[in-house]
Amino acid sequence: MKNEEIIHADEDGFFTIALNVNGELGHMIVSRNETLVEALRHYGWKGTKKGCDTGDCGSCTVLFNNKPVLGCMMPAVAAHGGNITTIEGLGTVRNPHPIQQAFVEAGAVQCGFCIPGMILSTKALLDKNPEPSEADIRKALDGNLCRCTGYVTQVQAVRIAAKKVKAMKKQQEKLAAKELAAEKRKAARKTAKKAAKKNK
């Protein structure tokens, strides 16, 4: 997305910013003192939670250009031109992302308030490091506080998620390879047909 250079406030003090949320390119009208988490929730992305509003708990974590950031620490206007992934961008109830499945399987969810942030931190970790150690996992989730669990099941969940994501990637690669092979066969058949026509 190309950045516009200067964004002017309108008469009422609102800025119009352009950004991509979960693959949907769009505009948001935000005030100067609105944070990204508030703007997202205002526009219906309510999967992102606001806990402390002081940068301490991590429940407002979203991915900004594929990296986890705190929605309560980012002025909405600063998100102009960015790509944002919220929990809604990962999976749905009927078609959950493997990381979401893993959290359910491990029983890592109690009240669930911290979970969107945890899952997005996990996503960023696994994108970078597909086979994290326990220390890597704990480091990546360092800023995501949970008031219900003791973190043990969540570390487990990330372990399971790592396996699932790997399996998913393998599956995708297999599918891609299959498609490629089919494509090649198709092309080969075409050239064979052409050659046959020429010979006639």
Add this chain to the structure above:
Amino acid sequence: MSEIIFKPCSLKEMWEEMPNLPESRKYMAGGTDIVTVENAGFPSSECWIDISDIPELATVKEEKDHVFIGAGVKLNDLETYPFIKKYCPALLAAVHDFASPSLRNMATLGGNAGNASPCADGVCALVSLEAAIVLRKGNAERKMPLRDFFTGPKRTKLEKDELIYGFEIPKKENLLGQYFKLGPRAFFGISKVAVALSAAMEGNKVKYASVAIASVAPVPLYAAKTSEYLTGKELTEDTILKAADIARGEVSPITDARSEADYRRDMSGILLERALRSFLN
């Protein structure tokens, strides 16, 4: 008052546009300090210049005699450079204890210095590394030792429109680094006191030492006397205790919401002892 947000894509573009911008203009990088001031978006200003997307400020490079870190580099990106590990070990140790991973994807060293808090961890580590700060305004550039950049809490030598461009860290061979921090949460947030130690050892002899202490003076403190005392000494239990005493004499902490003066003074010594002992063979 009409407000604008200016998001330049390059420094050239920024300097060209500058004369056309409203007078009361301010820089914002990661925004993590700015947002905390009012705990809601930006404080009011006619013009915010969002410098978070300027590639030149995000460069990290190894030069002949120093390492350069751009003011806009996100703290999390530092650990990806092997030469940072080699020449700035105290800085990496400080980054490890700096807030949370997601905050480190936003926060910058330029902002850490621009905010001019005596408890800034990145700055404290850089002071122990004897870093110079590079300032730019249009084509004009000036440099000074980072430790001289601060004039008091929240006050610096920055002139109007002057931009923190980056930091130069002199290369020193076989440098060791430690960063010990005490705060209400083990790895998180603002410290009650923190000690940065950069040193080179030859066996148990201290060839070179440089100590900086955060949250114990109006500015991030370079502990000149302690550093001088340690350099050239054999590192024995006696030297360690003596160095800690000198450090306690150099700090001038206050009591505030986060901690008490006496505790801070005492812990300055204790943290230095721990850092020094970690270098013993």
